[in-house]
Amino acid sequence: MTLDLTPDQLLSTTRAVRKRLDLDRPVPHSLIEECVDLAVQAPTGRNRQRWHFIVVTEPAQRRAVADIFLRALPLAAGQPLTEHDAWRMQYHPGSTDRVFDGLRHLAENIHRVPAFVIPGVEGRTDHAPVATQAGTWGSILPAVWSFMLAARARGLGTVWTTAQGPLERELAEVLDVPYEDIMLAAFIPLGYTIGTDFKPARRIPREKVLHWDRWKQGSTGLSQ
Numbered sequence: 001m002t003l004d005l006t007p008d009q010l011l012s013t014t015r016a017v018r019k020r021l022d023l024d025r026p027v028p029h030s031l032i033e034e035c036v037d038l039a040v041q042a043p044t045g046r047n048r049q050r051w052h053f054i055v056v057t058e059p060a061q062r063r064a065v066a067d068i069f070l071r072a073l074p075l076a077a078g079q080p081l082t083e084h085d086a087w088r089m090q091y092h093p094g095s096t097d098r099v100f101d102g103l104r105h106l107a108e109n110i111h112r113v114p115a116f117v118i119p120g121v122e123g124r125t126d127h128a129p130v131a132t133q134a135g136t137w138g139s140i141l142p143a144v145w146s147f148m149l150a151a152r153a154r155g156l157g158t159v160w161t162t163a164q165g166p167l168e169r170e171l172a173e174v175l176d177v178p179y180e181d182i183m184l185a186a187f188i189p190l191g192y193t194i195g196t197d198f199k200p201a202r203r204i205p206r207e208k209v210l211h212w213d214r215w216k217q218g219s220t221g222l223s224q
Helices: 007-013 029-039 059-075 083-091 095-112 130-137 141-153 168-174
Strands: 051-056 115-122 156-158 182-184 188-192
Touching: 007 141, 029 051, 029 141, 051 059, 059 095, 059 115, 059 168, 115 141, 141 156, 141 188, 168 182
Parallel strands: none
Antiparallel strands: 051 115, 115 182, 115 188, 156 188
């Protein structure tokens, strides 16, 4: 059974869910399989279909994977905020605090999350040129987003994290993934949501991000 959402509602209310994951309700394997079936209908470079989805639900394995998540978090080196980021944040004040508050809640409860979805793609892009990276990531990102949309339609919540990054090789070992051949693209906690009444987020106005025919100088101060 899916939620009664129009396509526009589905696209605009599929949020990053951290605090509102139901930590006590198991997710049926059949529901996850439905989401994967829809995910692999996504476009993929040269129709090579190099995607893989590792789903972790077994308790002992979840604990092992959750431990890696917790140890990887402080090792992540995100890009520092810039003056342009500060300009953009005027459109969603307080969002950074909410994100970090949600992340703290997720970290404190990561061992209770019912399922983890770790998407992978065949072929590594370490130090690869942009063209190679674009082709590889373009073959996994649409599929994962389709998975997340399918999950939302079924009352499930997801959040894309890159927590696997600093300890990707260790995670690959725990999951028996051939690290040299498969790149783990994300670490996605999955569970039913507490309530389904998600709303569209505040975003930068369209006129600040839409460019017709060519890039034109805007109020961001970015060089054109």
